[in-house]
Amino acid sequence: RDDQARGRDLEGRRILVTAGGTREPIDPVRFLGNRSSGRQGVAVAARAAARGAEVTLVAANIEVPPPDDVRVVRVSSAEQMAAACAELAPRHDVIVMAAAVADFRPEHVQEGKIKKEQTGDDLTLTFVKNPDILRNLVIARVPDQVIVGFAAETETDDEARLELARRKRERKGCDYLVLNRVGWNEGFQREDTEIQLIDEHGEVVAEVVGDKVSVADAILDVVAPER
Ligand code: CTP
Numbered sequence: 001r002d003d004q005a006r007g008r009d010l011e012g013r014r015i016l017v018t019a020g021g022t023r024e025p026i027d028p029v030r031f032l033g034n035r036s037s038g039r040q041g042v043a044v045a046a047r048a049a050a051r052g053a054e055v056t057l058v059a060a061n062i063e064v065p066p067p068d069d070v071r072v073v074r075v076s077s078a079e080q081m082a083a084a085c086a087e088l089a090p091r092h093d094v095i096v097m098a099a100a101v102a103d104f105r106p107e108h109v110q111e112g113k114i115k116k117e118q119t120g121d122d123l124t125l126t127f128v129k130n131p132d133i134l135r136n137l138v139i140a141r142v143p144d145q146v147i148v149g150f151a152a153e154t155e156t157d158d159e160a161r162l163e164l165a166r167r168k169r170e171r172k173g174c175d176y177l178v179l180n181r182v183g184w185n186e187g188f189q190r191e192d193t194e195i196q197l198i199d200e201h202g203e204v205v206a207e208v209v210g211d212k213v214s215v216a217d218a219i220l221d222v223v224a225p226e227r
């Protein structure tokens with residue numbers, strides 16, 4: 001479908017999108033991060049708003065400007081994102097969890113900068129698990145809410161990658177999962193991308209190779225219409 005046909009087809013829909021990559025503080029000047037730029041989530045937010053939806057974007061360290069016509073809630077760490085999502089989720093019809101959330105955070109955040117003089121020649125940090133935001137949103141879901149997860153997988157075999165995504169969707173319990181292939185030179189920081197959208201039966205219901213705007217529209221075509 002093209003822009004013309006879509007028009008303002010998502011008018012009246014309230015959509016929550018997370019984007020970017022969380023940063024887990026180590027000390028006042030350092031963090032553990034990831035390579036997500038936030039482009040895909042921001043494109044979903046922008047297209048949803050352009051198509052008439054009321055959009056909230058929970059943005060973690062995004063490297064691109066947020067769209068003008070969405071409400072932006074800035075967060076940095078996974079725990080901050082978890083708190084923002086828990087508060088905002090009940091007021092939304094659709095949740096698109098595009099953010100790359102750190103699975104672990106340093107167990108202790110150092111009060112002051114870690115100094116080489118104190119650590120010696122090696123440094124060991126202990127990490128603890130972050131909350132699984134998507135899983136918790138599924139558990140707390142309100143009636144008729146549609147929840148969409150993302151999975152960036154490095155597995156190069158197409159069938160094995162799909163199988164990983166099917167199992168991940170089952171574990172999370174979300175309605176849909178967007179699978180995209182990533183690697184050192186694929187997926188992140190890029191304008192174009194390749195995705196498959198899997199439904200609750202594990203079926204591929206959309207497949208797109210294109211820019212992140214086309215991907216955003218294709219995802220919204222499936223997950224956002226009123227049922
Ligand atoms: N996610 C989340 N909270 C976390 C980790 C992940 O909400 N602590 C969300 C991501 O935003 C994404 C989905 O869960 O929508 C899948 O993330 P992914 O990292 O692929 O899944 P994990 O369950 O963390 O599994 P893996 O061991 O493959 O990282």
Ligand code: CA
Binds near residue numbers: 102
């Ligand atoms: Ca993970």
